[in-house]
Amino acid sequence: MREAWLLTPGPLTTSSSVKNAMLRDLGSRDDEFIAINRQIRERLLQLAGAEETHVCVPLQGSGTFAVEAMLNTFIARGAKALILINGAYGERMARICAMGGLAHSVIRWPEDRPVDPAALERELAADVSLTHVAVVHCETTSGILNPIDRIAAAVKRHGRGLLIDSMSAFGALPIDARSLAFDALVASSNKCLEGVPGMGFVIARREALMACAGNSRSLSLDLHDQWNSMEKNGQWRFTPPVHVILAMAQALKEHASEGGVEGRGARYRNNCRILMEGMRKLGFESLLPDHLQAPIIVTFLMPADPRFIFANFYDRLRCKGYVIYPGKLTVADSFRVGCVGRIGPEEMTGAVKAVQEVMTQMGVKSGSPALLHAR
Numbered sequence: 001m002r003e004a005w006l007l008t009p010g011p012l013t014t015s016s017s018v019k020n021a022m023l024r025d026l027g028s029r030d031d032e033f034i035a036i037n038r039q040i041r042e043r044l045l046q047l048a049g050a051e052e053t054h055v056c057v058p059l060q061g062s063g064t065f066a067v068e069a070m071l072n073t074f075i076a077r078g079a080k081a082l083i084l085i086n087g088a089y090g091e092r093m094a095r096i097c098a099m100g101g102l103a104h105s106v107i108r109w110p111e112d113r114p115v116d117p118a119a120l121e122r123e124l125a126a127d128v129s130l131t132h133v134a135v136v137h138c139e140t141t142s143g144i145l146n147p148i149d150r151i152a153a154a155v156k157r158h159g160r161g162l163l164i165d166s167m168s169a170f171g172a173l174p175i176d177a178r179s180l181a182f183d184a185l186v187a188s189s190n191k192c193l194e195g196v197p198g199m200g201f202v203i204a205r206r207e208a209l210m211a212c213a214g215n216s217r218s219l220s221l222d223l224h225d226q227w228n229s230m231e232k233n234g235q236w237r238f239t240p241p242v243h244v245i246l247a248m249a250q251a252l253k254e255h256a257s258e259g260g261v262e263g264r265g266a267r268y269r270n271n272c273r274i275l276m277e278g279m280r281k282l283g284f285e286s287l288l289p290d291h292l293q294a295p296i297i298v299t300f301l302m303p304a305d306p307r308f309i310f311a312n313f314y315d316r317l318r319c320k321g322y323v324i325y326p327g328k329l330t331v332a333d334s335f336r337v338g339c340v341g342r343i344g345p346e347e348m349t350g351a352v353k354a355v356q357e358v359m360t361q362m363g364v365k366s367g368s369p370a371l372l373h374a375r
């Protein structure tokens, strides 16, 4: 039997060809390896329309390491970040700042509301000490899409720097540095780019990063230092995750042959549509209205039927080969189903069918969260 499909926010299902690309050992000073690194960094810049203005700095670790590196490197002593929060990943950025002693303030919205650019503008006008704004592109907590274009325009108008956590969006949802101003954007190898976990990267505006020398209070998370030494000899400062990088090179080839950001986004949108339609037929309701929903991960409200026990539902789905994810919301009891990774219409249709079978096994007639329908 094949391994279960991961309908989660990550780690995600990857292709066999991506996994197979890891079956070699290359030294960190190997010419071939150095060339592969260069190609990956160039390709990631292209995907952001940022070849002319930005540089790509990869970093060992999961996505959070790269987020922490971005905040640590860009928020200088004397600088202050405004963190826009509508979910757990925004909260995480605030926590990183608090633990690192980085000056910051926050604005919070409920998890089912997008960040409001008007409130952002008011705060930027009111607090002149703010130098940067940090925001999550797609809040994976709920699956909500934040209005990144309008946020970027507001930040630019007020002459501040924008730091974007685009972890769960980059590679599937377009972002173009030629029309959307940002100082830094972070993503990782294992979300929409469908590599294996282990590497994050920051796309940083060259001028802005150049001004960051000496900012970082951490050695291993210092993006300026990481960039500087990589520019010198093409090598990573510390042991590179060689196999992860080899897998990433293959993943980027597959991303390109699928049609890049547009092609990948189209597959995910189709995955999301199949999931939504199927689940709604079974009575389930999504937390978000369609116009706020990113085609990345969907939050479903917990069914009202008392026979629906989530742990049981989860285990039975797992047995049928589909791994879903618990909810992480404070506003509602919920669970999540991902649309990303190396999965397509067949897997999404299969997942909906498995949900229906499990409901029958559990004696649950409807997935509706409204008590009215429970019996």
Ligand SMILES: *Cc1c(COP(=O)(O)O)cnc(C)c1O
Binding pocket: 009, 010, 062, 063, 064, 065, 067, 089, 136, 138, 139, 140, 165, 166, 167, 168, 188
């Ligand atoms: C996945 C994710 C991260 C990073 O998570 P890791 O577990 O550290 O890889 C950060 N922000 C968002 C929005 C994410 O979806």
